Amino acid sequence: MKLKYFGxxxxxxxxxxxxxxxICKNALEKRGKEIKTRSQALLDGKILIDFPPDTYMHVLNYGLDLRQIRHCIIxxxxxxxxxxRDFWCRLPSIANEIEEKALHVYLTSAGYRRAKEFFGADVDCARLKFHEIKEFEPFWIEDYRIIPLRANHDPAANPVIYAIEHNGKSILYAxxxxxxxDETLDYIKSLGIRFDYISLDCTSMLIKGTRDHHMSLDVDVELFERLIEIGACDKDTAVYVNHFSHNGLATHEEFVKIAARHGFGVTYDGLEVEI
Ligand SMILES: [Zn+2]
Ligand SMILES: [Zn+2]
Ligand SMILES: [Zn+2]
Structure with a gap:
């Protein structure tokens, strides 16, 4: 599998x-990998993960071609x-001369409700199909098994993280x-899955002990050890940390060196990982 990070x-x-x-002044001055936009990634050029306001910028500057995408998991x-609301741009007369195939968007109840409110009957039309998914209920996109897992985040947003299996490989996008x-860890254990690659939330970076809603680097280390303990990871699992805040006390350049001490990679906009 190939995972490309756009944000x-x-x-x-x-x-x-x-x-x-x-951190922000440094990013504006140095640009390059110090500039980080809102979360989005693409798996094998097929499955888009998340749809932030920066999607348009990813199309303009990062080579994201939405005309090719049929599936988006949120x-x-x-x-x-x-x-x-940017999905609105796909409706007839807004997007012209495109292939008349639906873009399927998979999302949990809070997101589905909002899409329904905005799109009305168009929530399920020829060009756009929103699907309500549930945590711990795997589904298939072609030959990719998508497993939504309950996340430790704002419950009002019905958050999930995804385990994805394809062709004998598996990843965790978290x-x-x-x-x-514990229920999520127990569920992962019950699947008997061993991840080849994990991408972990590291919003708080160097602010130690962040373990609810988001994580810091030290807690990512702890989570990786726990995943090894339950047999879901081993020393061959590649670990990248992702989803950063400017309040995390380090620039990208500084953080790459610190994360490397734990054998972890640090994501940046445009990074492509082969799994
Ligand atoms: Zn700042
Ligand atoms: Zn976020
Ligand atoms: Zn959030």
Missing amino acids: TAAAEGIPGLFCNCR THSHFDHLFE NDTGFLF
């Missing part, structure tokens, strides 16, 4: 729109992961979440 920041992005802190209804609940 790797928390809700306010790096630099934050109005922020003048050391983690939760926070605006930086679900900016549903933001926004704090340390995983």
